[in-house]
Amino acid sequence: MSAKREKILESKARKSQEELMGAVTLENITSDPRSQTVPTPSLRRLPLYLRLLRDYQAQGRTVVSCTQLASDLRFDPTQVRKDLALTKVGGRPKVGYPIAELIAAIEDFLGWRRTIEAVLVGVGSLGTALLGYNFSLYGLSIVGAFDSAPDKVGQVVHGREIMPIGYLTNFIRQRGIPMGILTVPASAAQSVAEMMVAGGVKAIWNFTSAALQLPDHVLVERADFSASLAVLTRALAHGARSLAPTIPKKEVT
Amino acid sequence: MSAKREKILESKARKSQEELMGAVTLENITSDPRSQTVPTPSLRRLPLYLRLLRDYQAQGRTVVSCTQLASDLRFDPTQVRKDLALTKVGGRPKVGYPIAELIAAIEDFLGWRRTIEAVLVGVGSLGTALLGYNFSLYGLSIVGAFDSAPDKVGQVVHGREIMPIGYLTNFIRQRGIPMGILTVPASAAQSVAEMMVAGGVKAIWNFTSAALQLPDHVLVERADFSASLAVLTRALAHGARSLAPTIPKKEVT
DNA sequence: GATAAATCGCGAATAATTTCTCTATTGGAG
DNA sequence: CTCCAATAGAGAAATTATTCGCGATTTATC
Numbered sequence: 001m002s003a004k005r006e007k008i009l010e011s012k013a014r015k016s017q018e019e020l021m022g023a024v025t026l027e028n029i030t031s032d033p034r035s036q037t038v039p040t041p042s043l044r045r046l047p048l049y050l051r052l053l054r055d056y057q058a059q060g061r062t063v064v065s066c067t068q069l070a071s072d073l074r075f076d077p078t079q080v081r082k083d084l085a086l087t088k089v090g091g092r093p094k095v096g097y098p099i100a101e102l103i104a105a106i107e108d109f110l111g112w113r114r115t116i117e118a119v120l121v122g123v124g125s126l127g128t129a130l131l132g133y134n135f136s137l138y139g140l141s142i143v144g145a146f147d148s149a150p151d152k153v154g155q156v157v158h159g160r161e162i163m164p165i166g167y168l169t170n171f172i173r174q175r176g177i178p179m180g181i182l183t184v185p186a187s188a189a190q191s192v193a194e195m196m197v198a199g200g201v202k203a204i205w206n207f208t209s210a211a212l213q214l215p216d217h218v219l220v221e222r223a224d225f226s227a228s229l230a231v232l233t234r235a236l237a238h239g240a241r242s243l244a245p246t247i248p249k250k251e252v253t
Numbered sequence: 254m255s256a257k258r259e260k261i262l263e264s265k266a267r268k269s270q271e272e273l274m275g276a277v278t279l280e281n282i283t284s285d286p287r288s289q290t291v292p293t294p295s296l297r298r299l300p301l302y303l304r305l306l307r308d309y310q311a312q313g314r315t316v317v318s319c320t321q322l323a324s325d326l327r328f329d330p331t332q333v334r335k336d337l338a339l340t341k342v343g344g345r346p347k348v349g350y351p352i353a354e355l356i357a358a359i360e361d362f363l364g365w366r367r368t369i370e371a372v373l374v375g376v377g378s379l380g381t382a383l384l385g386y387n388f389s390l391y392g393l394s395i396v397g398a399f400d401s402a403p404d405k406v407g408q409v410v411h412g413r414e415i416m417p418i419g420y421l422t423n424f425i426r427q428r429g430i431p432m433g434i435l436t437v438p439a440s441a442a443q444s445v446a447e448m449m450v451a452g453g454v455k456a457i458w459n460f461t462s463a464a465l466q467l468p469d470h471v472l473v474e475r476a477d478f479s480a481s482l483a484v485l486t487r488a489l490a491h492g493a494r495s496l497a498p499t500i501p502k503k504e505v506t
Numbered sequence: 507g508a509t510a511a512a513t514c515g516c517g518a519a520t521a522a523t524t525t526c527t528c529t530a531t532t533g534g535a536g
Numbered sequence: 537c538t539c540c541a542a543t544a545g546a547g548a549a550a551t552t553a554t555t556c557g558c559g560a561t562t563t564a565t566c
Contacts, residue, residue: 039553043487047479051439051462065513073464078555081514093513093561110483111490125382132378138482139490178489186304203485209304211326219488223481226300229391230363232456232474234296236431237364237392292523318543331525334544346531346543509566519556526549535540 042083043110048073049083050106057099065096112139117177118205119144121192122184123152123162126207130183131158142181144171148188165192172199179203186210193220295336296363301326302336303359310352318349365392370430371458372397374445375437376405376415379460383436384411395434397424401441418445425452432456439463446473 052072056064066084070077084097087105091097107113120127120142131145147153148165155162163171172180180196182189182204189210196204203219206212212220305325309317319337323330337350340358344350360366373380373395384398400406401418408415416424425433433449435442435457442463449457456472459465465473 038487040484041553043483044480047462047477047483048464051479052464067513072466076555077513078515079553082554085515091514092563093515094511094563096513109487109491111486114490116486116489125385129378129382135482138479139486140482179485203489205482205485209300211301211305213325219485221481221485223478224300225476226304226391227297228458228474228476229388229393230296230300231293232432232458232472233364233369233392234291234362235472236369236456237367238362294523320543329525330543331545332523335524338545344544345533346545347533347541349543507566509564511564512562514559514561516559517557519554521554522552524549524551527547529544529546531544532542533540534542536538 038086042086045075045079045083046086046106046110049080050103050110053099053103053106057103062099063092063096064099064102066091068096107139110139112137115139115141116179117141117143117175118179118181119146119168119172119177119196119201120181120183121146121165121168121196122182122188123147123155123157124183124185127181127183128157130181130207131160140179143175143177146171148184165195168192169195169199172196172201177201179205181205181207183207291339295339298328298332298336299339299359299363302333303356303363306352306356306359310356315352316345316349317352317355319344321349360392363392365390368392368394369432370394370396370428371432371434372399372421372425372430372449372454373434373436374399374418374421374449375435375441376400376408376410377436377438380434380436381410383434383460384413393432396428396430399424401437418448421445422448422452425449425454430454432458434458434460436460 049069052069053064066080067077069075070080073080081091084091084102087102087109089097089102089105104113115136116139118140120130123131123145127145127147131142135141142160145157145160145162146165146168147162150164152162153164171177177199178201180193180199180201180203182193182196184192186208187210189206189208190212193204193206193212193214197214197218201218203221204212204214205221205223207223209224209226214220302322305322306317319333320330322328323333326333334344337344337355340355340362342350342355342358357366368389369392371393373383376384376398380398380400384395388394395413398410398413398415399418399421400415403417405415406417424430430452431454433446433452433454433456435446435449437445439461440463442459442461443465446457446459446465446467450467450471454471456474457465457467458474458476460476462477462479467473
């Protein structure tokens with residue numbers, strides 16, 4: 001009897017998290033209410049295809065089969081077909097997909113053909129590296145760099161003068177910047193993120209290990225290394241033996 | 254009639270890819286033949302819990318409920334429970350999980366309590382940033398840095414002298430280094446990766462956008478930004494409107 | 507032209523992951 | 537000491553993602 005209430009309570013808790021305050025991390029969410037729901041795993045694979053297609057194009061090829069793509073990426077050909085179907089570009093049997101069209105369609109699909117402006121906060125080693133990165137192929141342009149350290153402010157890093165963090169919110173607001181890149185120490189992440197949100201960013205690319213608590217309408221994408229590293233170290237530490245070729249699941253004795 | 258043969262052919266193609274040459278990217282593979290199969294998504298979430306648990310511990314707390322963790326991370330409480338169950342650390346009803354124990358168990362599970370040695374190749378801006386990063390909490394130690402540019406060789410970056418790339422394979426072999434970190438330009442990625450494999454690395458942490466073609470026993474984990482960025486830019490470019498608050502998945506009537 | 511080989515595309519089946527439901531503990535309040 | 541609220545845990549159900557099976561289409565070859 002009281003049992004029933006319990007579940008309801010926990011269910012409620014879940015619901016309200018989701019609906020009232022949950023920052024949409026998309027790590028978490030796999031379906032989304034966008035025009036057509038795009039499987040997140042597919043979305044994350046698209047840049048791989050794009051990269052490969054550019055290679056093929058550089059080699060002078062004009063068409064490619066999904067079999068070829070799959071073999072180069074070690075994916076299942078069907079999966080490649082499904083992913084590419086998202087772009088609405090059709091392939092021709094016995095020939096494949098038109099490379100130039102596919103490239104354009106994927107870029108379009110990902111929003112990489114129009115430039116999104118972003119600010120970066122935290123010009124440490126990683127922030128510096130990102131400032132040096134050319135994101136133009138990814139439709140991204142870092143138009144402002146900020147740091148809280150007085151001795152960094154005023155320095156020019158990769159062509160951008162570092163501004164004091166006090167200017168951040170106004171800078172974002174005045175220029176309507178939709179995206180913030182967080183490369184500060186984890187301890188500062190939450191407060192800097194809040195400044196970004198106060199300025200009106202719609203999305204935050206979070207390179208810190210901190211879990212941000214932000215309003216629902218702000219999209220947060222985690223990009224810190226730990227998730228990726230976890231997969232590697234777990235395998236090396238516990239599964240090293242099974243990385244050897246073709247050892248069956250259970251060692252039979 | 255001939256139809257039947259066709260499918261068989263494509264099936265065969267898939268099979269042989271997988272069995273004969275596929276580098277295990279773990280992006281791709283979701284179940285794996287290790288001792289117990291660990292869901293990759295869970296594995297990737299564990300560092301998040303770990304990070305949060307350390308925060309709680311720093312605040313002097315000794316136990317935490319999965320409800321609390323879930324609320325901080327905007328996850329489903331059940332999911333947190335399932336993930337934590339991987340560690341075999343049990344929680345007490347009405348109390349929660351013992352923080353110190355959980356931290357130790359997760360670190361153990363991820364292999365972060367023993368140090369894995371790695372070499373890094375490509376001391377550009379990203380490579381430099383990684384060299385400056387302290388990975389000791391992640392059970393990783395970068396013990397050698399390499400670059401092909403003669404003017405970089407001999408320089409000391411974050412306490413490590415850059416070695417010429419010609420030394421790479423022997424360095425790895427002599428010291429039994431199990432892991433290579435790839436931060437070279439994409440065009441050099443394949444050949445450097447092959448040198449790493451020749452030296453005997455078991456795993457490669459690939460920060461380039463290149464799709465590596467390596468033997469089956471080498472674990473390759475992609476860490477380039479494009480996947481993460483794709484999720485963000487797609488949402489900003491196409492889904493901005495749906496980032497508006499509180500649109501429930503299904504409206505209940 | 508007819509035939510064969512390669513490949514796309516769709517719908518179904520399978521597998522993996524997440525979420526839900528229910529039960530059993532536990533600690534605290536009356 | 538009994539009841540209540542919070543929570544873990546285990547199994548079922550739902551959802552999501554991947555893989556398979558088949559028919560249709562296209563190009564090249566004979």
